[in-house]
Amino acid sequence: MEKWSLMTITVLLGLTVRWTVSLGSYSGAGKPPTYGDYEAQRHWQEVTYNLPIRQWYFNTSDNNLQYWGLDYPPLTAYHSFLCAYIAKLINPDWIALHTSRGYESQPHKLFMRTTVFVADLLIYIPAVILYCFSLKETSTKKKVSSALCILLYPGLILIDHGHFQYPCSAVK
Ligand SMILES: *[C@@H]1O[C@H](CO)[C@@H](O)[C@H](O)[C@H]1NC(C)=O
Numbered sequence: 584m585e586k587w588s589l590m591t592i593t594v595l596l597g598l599t600v601r602w603t604v605s606l607g608s609y610s611g612a613g614k615p616p617t618y619g620d621y622e623a624q625r626h627w628q629e630v631t632y633n634l635p636i637r638q639w640y641f642n643t644s645d646n647n648l649q650y651w652g653l654d655y656p657p658l659t660a661y662h663s664f665l666c667a668y669i670a671k672l673i674n675p676d677w678i679a680l681h682t683s684r685g686y687e688s689q690p691h692k693l694f695m696r697t698t699v700f701v702a703d704l705l706i707y708i709p710a711v712i713l714y715c716f717s718l719k720e721t722s723t724k725k726k727v728s729s730a731l732c733i734l735l736y737p738g739l740i741l742i743d744h745g746h747f748q749y750p751c752s753a754v755k
Contacts, residue, residue: 597734609747632667633680707750
């Protein structure tokens with residue numbers, strides 16, 4: 584039981600730090616013409632939602648690859664597609680083909696930050712917990728402190744929740 588309560592505190596701490604960092608600005612905010620990775624990710628939602636799959640990776644009149652062309656593998660593209668579906672339900676302007684370019688607003692930032700947070704919560708954090716619990720011949724204290732070090736590693740938190748990226752994009 585102690586093992587789980589310590590791990591829960593670790594995860595809550597990791598989540599709090601993530602959300603606190605995400606309240607800050609992201610790289611490229613308000614900087615036309617290309618903005619930053621935030622816009623790249625938003626643009627991929629626009630492209631994957633509005634164009635047929637066979638056009639995602641090709642330069643067409645609707646898909647200028649010189650402007651944040653989709654250059655990550657298909658798993659990322661499907662993730663963008665999924666986020667785009669949710670974005671469309673909240674505000675179709677966020678992913679409107681062509682006209683959404685460079686879209687920025689407080690509600691949109693909240694949406695984008697939440698998608699990163701949820702991806703961390705559903706994929707990265709469970710993976711870290713499983714990894715730490717599967718460490719052999721290690722005390723609970725060591726397992727929990729390993730999880731604490733991994734989940735509070737500043738590099739990933741700053742890149743994903745500050746600069747703006749999706750968790751484990753380095754792995755992808
Ligand atoms: C790609 O398409 C855009 C229009 O969407 C066009 O302006 C650009 O010249 C094209 N680039 C190449 C390399 O064909």
